[in-house]
Amino acid sequence: MPGKTELSKQVVNNQLPDISRRNWLFRVMQLGGALALPVPLVSLAAQQYKVSIQSFAFVPAQLKVAPGDQITWFNEDIVPHTATAKDHSWDTGIIEPGQQVTVQIPAGAGAEYYCLYHPMMLGSIS
Structure with missing residues:
Protein backbone atom coordinates (compact mmCIF):
# COMPACT_ATOMS: atom_id res chain seq x y z
CA MET A 1 0.00 0.00 0.00
CA VAL A 39 -36.83 -11.62 -10.50
CA PRO A 40 -37.99 -10.19 -7.18
CA LEU A 41 -36.50 -12.13 -4.29
CA VAL A 42 -39.96 -12.66 -2.80
CA SER A 43 -40.93 -14.93 -5.69
CA LEU A 44 -37.94 -17.19 -5.00
CA ALA A 45 -39.44 -18.46 -1.75
CA ALA A 46 -41.64 -21.49 -2.34
CA GLN A 47 -44.81 -21.73 -0.26
CA GLN A 48 -45.53 -24.90 1.71
CA TYR A 49 -48.96 -26.54 1.78
CA LYS A 50 -50.26 -29.60 3.64
CA VAL A 51 -52.94 -32.03 2.52
CA SER A 52 -54.22 -34.74 4.82
CA ILE A 53 -55.47 -38.03 3.40
CA GLN A 54 -58.20 -39.34 5.69
CA SER A 55 -61.34 -41.40 5.27
CA PHE A 56 -60.51 -41.85 1.55
CA ALA A 57 -60.46 -38.09 0.87
CA PHE A 58 -57.93 -35.29 0.32
CA VAL A 59 -58.36 -32.54 2.94
CA PRO A 60 -58.45 -29.82 1.72
CA ALA A 61 -59.56 -31.04 -1.69
CA GLN A 62 -58.72 -27.72 -3.40
CA LEU A 63 -55.57 -25.61 -3.09
CA LYS A 64 -54.39 -22.45 -4.82
CA VAL A 65 -50.65 -22.77 -5.50
CA ALA A 66 -48.00 -21.29 -7.76
CA PRO A 67 -45.36 -23.14 -9.78
CA GLY A 68 -42.48 -24.04 -7.49
CA ASP A 69 -44.66 -24.30 -4.39
CA GLN A 70 -44.52 -27.51 -2.41
CA ILE A 71 -47.38 -29.69 -1.23
CA THR A 72 -46.94 -32.37 1.41
CA TRP A 73 -49.52 -35.16 1.55
CA PHE A 74 -49.91 -36.92 4.93
CA ASN A 75 -51.56 -40.35 4.79
CA GLU A 76 -53.67 -40.64 7.93
CA ASP A 77 -55.69 -43.53 6.49
CA ILE A 78 -55.24 -47.26 7.11
CA VAL A 79 -54.43 -48.09 3.45
CA PRO A 80 -51.83 -46.79 0.93
CA HIS A 81 -52.73 -43.90 -1.37
CA THR A 82 -51.20 -41.74 -4.10
CA ALA A 83 -51.75 -38.20 -5.32
CA THR A 84 -51.32 -38.33 -9.08
CA ALA A 85 -51.95 -35.54 -11.60
CA LYS A 86 -54.57 -36.57 -14.15
CA ASP A 87 -52.17 -35.49 -16.92
CA HIS A 88 -49.36 -37.43 -15.13
CA SER A 89 -47.15 -34.32 -14.90
CA TRP A 90 -46.42 -35.16 -11.25
CA ASP A 91 -47.01 -38.01 -8.83
CA THR A 92 -46.31 -38.69 -5.16
CA GLY A 93 -45.79 -42.39 -5.65
CA ILE A 94 -47.19 -44.70 -2.98
CA ILE A 95 -47.81 -43.06 0.38
CA GLU A 96 -48.05 -45.75 3.02
CA PRO A 97 -50.23 -45.24 6.13
CA GLY A 98 -48.52 -42.85 8.55
CA GLN A 99 -46.11 -41.57 5.91
CA GLN A 100 -45.83 -38.29 4.02
CA VAL A 101 -44.53 -37.22 0.62
CA THR A 102 -43.68 -33.73 -0.63
CA VAL A 103 -43.93 -32.69 -4.28
CA GLN A 104 -42.77 -29.43 -5.83
CA ILE A 105 -45.40 -28.31 -8.32
CA PRO A 106 -43.86 -27.71 -11.77
CA ALA A 107 -44.96 -24.91 -14.10
CA GLY A 108 -47.84 -26.03 -16.30
CA ALA A 109 -48.62 -28.94 -13.99
CA GLY A 110 -51.97 -30.67 -14.10
CA ALA A 111 -54.56 -29.04 -11.90
CA GLU A 112 -56.64 -32.10 -11.06
CA TYR A 113 -55.30 -35.13 -9.22
CA TYR A 114 -56.57 -38.42 -7.85
CA CYS A 115 -55.47 -41.58 -6.03
CA LEU A 116 -54.38 -44.37 -8.39
CA TYR A 117 -55.77 -46.99 -5.98
CA HIS A 118 -59.03 -45.15 -5.30
CA PRO A 119 -60.02 -43.08 -8.40
CA MET A 120 -63.04 -41.63 -6.58
CA MET A 121 -60.57 -39.64 -4.41
CA LEU A 122 -60.19 -36.30 -6.20
CA GLY A 123 -58.34 -33.07 -5.52
CA SER A 124 -57.35 -29.98 -7.48
CA ILE A 125 -54.77 -27.24 -7.47
CA SER A 126 -55.03 -23.90 -9.21
Whole structure:
Protein backbone atom coordinates (compact mmCIF):
# COMPACT_ATOMS: atom_id res chain seq x y z
CA MET A 1 0.00 0.00 0.00
CA PRO A 2 1.45 3.40 -0.89
CA GLY A 3 2.58 5.69 1.90
CA LYS A 4 0.85 8.97 2.82
CA THR A 5 3.20 11.02 0.63
CA GLU A 6 2.58 8.81 -2.41
CA LEU A 7 -1.22 8.99 -1.90
CA SER A 8 -1.10 12.78 -1.73
CA LYS A 9 1.01 12.89 -4.91
CA GLN A 10 -1.46 10.69 -6.78
CA VAL A 11 -4.50 12.70 -5.70
CA VAL A 12 -2.76 15.98 -6.62
CA ASN A 13 -2.02 14.62 -10.08
CA ASN A 14 -5.75 13.78 -10.50
CA GLN A 15 -5.11 10.07 -10.18
CA LEU A 16 -6.91 7.81 -7.79
CA PRO A 17 -4.77 5.43 -5.77
CA ASP A 18 -4.98 1.74 -6.79
CA ILE A 19 -6.90 0.82 -3.64
CA SER A 20 -9.63 3.35 -4.52
CA ARG A 21 -9.89 1.95 -8.03
CA ARG A 22 -10.43 -1.53 -6.61
CA ASN A 23 -13.07 -0.27 -4.18
CA TRP A 24 -14.83 1.63 -6.97
CA LEU A 25 -14.81 -1.44 -9.23
CA PHE A 26 -16.07 -3.64 -6.39
CA ARG A 27 -18.95 -1.24 -5.66
CA VAL A 28 -19.88 -0.98 -9.34
CA MET A 29 -19.92 -4.79 -9.60
CA GLN A 30 -22.11 -5.01 -6.49
CA LEU A 31 -24.58 -2.51 -7.87
CA GLY A 32 -24.52 -4.09 -11.32
CA GLY A 33 -25.16 -7.52 -9.80
CA ALA A 34 -28.13 -6.18 -7.88
CA LEU A 35 -29.53 -4.55 -10.99
CA ALA A 36 -29.09 -7.77 -12.97
CA LEU A 37 -31.62 -9.67 -10.83
CA PRO A 38 -34.81 -9.46 -12.91
CA VAL A 39 -36.83 -11.62 -10.50
CA PRO A 40 -37.99 -10.19 -7.18
CA LEU A 41 -36.50 -12.13 -4.29
CA VAL A 42 -39.96 -12.66 -2.80
CA SER A 43 -40.93 -14.93 -5.69
CA LEU A 44 -37.94 -17.19 -5.00
CA ALA A 45 -39.44 -18.46 -1.75
CA ALA A 46 -41.64 -21.49 -2.34
CA GLN A 47 -44.81 -21.73 -0.26
CA GLN A 48 -45.53 -24.90 1.71
CA TYR A 49 -48.96 -26.54 1.78
CA LYS A 50 -50.26 -29.60 3.64
CA VAL A 51 -52.94 -32.03 2.52
CA SER A 52 -54.22 -34.74 4.82
CA ILE A 53 -55.47 -38.03 3.40
CA GLN A 54 -58.20 -39.34 5.69
CA SER A 55 -61.34 -41.40 5.27
CA PHE A 56 -60.51 -41.85 1.55
CA ALA A 57 -60.46 -38.09 0.87
CA PHE A 58 -57.93 -35.29 0.32
CA VAL A 59 -58.36 -32.54 2.94
CA PRO A 60 -58.45 -29.82 1.72
CA ALA A 61 -59.56 -31.04 -1.69
CA GLN A 62 -58.72 -27.72 -3.40
CA LEU A 63 -55.57 -25.61 -3.09
CA LYS A 64 -54.39 -22.45 -4.82
CA VAL A 65 -50.65 -22.77 -5.50
CA ALA A 66 -48.00 -21.29 -7.76
CA PRO A 67 -45.36 -23.14 -9.78
CA GLY A 68 -42.48 -24.04 -7.49
CA ASP A 69 -44.66 -24.30 -4.39
CA GLN A 70 -44.52 -27.51 -2.41
CA ILE A 71 -47.38 -29.69 -1.23
CA THR A 72 -46.94 -32.37 1.41
CA TRP A 73 -49.52 -35.16 1.55
CA PHE A 74 -49.91 -36.92 4.93
CA ASN A 75 -51.56 -40.35 4.79
CA GLU A 76 -53.67 -40.64 7.93
CA ASP A 77 -55.69 -43.53 6.49
CA ILE A 78 -55.24 -47.26 7.11
CA VAL A 79 -54.43 -48.09 3.45
CA PRO A 80 -51.83 -46.79 0.93
CA HIS A 81 -52.73 -43.90 -1.37
CA THR A 82 -51.20 -41.74 -4.10
CA ALA A 83 -51.75 -38.20 -5.32
CA THR A 84 -51.32 -38.33 -9.08
CA ALA A 85 -51.95 -35.54 -11.60
CA LYS A 86 -54.57 -36.57 -14.15
CA ASP A 87 -52.17 -35.49 -16.92
CA HIS A 88 -49.36 -37.43 -15.13
CA SER A 89 -47.15 -34.32 -14.90
CA TRP A 90 -46.42 -35.16 -11.25
CA ASP A 91 -47.01 -38.01 -8.83
CA THR A 92 -46.31 -38.69 -5.16
CA GLY A 93 -45.79 -42.39 -5.65
CA ILE A 94 -47.19 -44.70 -2.98
CA ILE A 95 -47.81 -43.06 0.38
CA GLU A 96 -48.05 -45.75 3.02
CA PRO A 97 -50.23 -45.24 6.13
CA GLY A 98 -48.52 -42.85 8.55
CA GLN A 99 -46.11 -41.57 5.91
CA GLN A 100 -45.83 -38.29 4.02
CA VAL A 101 -44.53 -37.22 0.62
CA THR A 102 -43.68 -33.73 -0.63
CA VAL A 103 -43.93 -32.69 -4.28
CA GLN A 104 -42.77 -29.43 -5.83
CA ILE A 105 -45.40 -28.31 -8.32
CA PRO A 106 -43.86 -27.71 -11.77
CA ALA A 107 -44.96 -24.91 -14.10
CA GLY A 108 -47.84 -26.03 -16.30
CA ALA A 109 -48.62 -28.94 -13.99
CA GLY A 110 -51.97 -30.67 -14.10
CA ALA A 111 -54.56 -29.04 -11.90
CA GLU A 112 -56.64 -32.10 -11.06
CA TYR A 113 -55.30 -35.13 -9.22
CA TYR A 114 -56.57 -38.42 -7.85
CA CYS A 115 -55.47 -41.58 -6.03
CA LEU A 116 -54.38 -44.37 -8.39
CA TYR A 117 -55.77 -46.99 -5.98
CA HIS A 118 -59.03 -45.15 -5.30
CA PRO A 119 -60.02 -43.08 -8.40
CA MET A 120 -63.04 -41.63 -6.58
CA MET A 121 -60.57 -39.64 -4.41
CA LEU A 122 -60.19 -36.30 -6.20
CA GLY A 123 -58.34 -33.07 -5.52
CA SER A 124 -57.35 -29.98 -7.48
CA ILE A 125 -54.77 -27.24 -7.47
CA SER A 126 -55.03 -23.90 -9.21
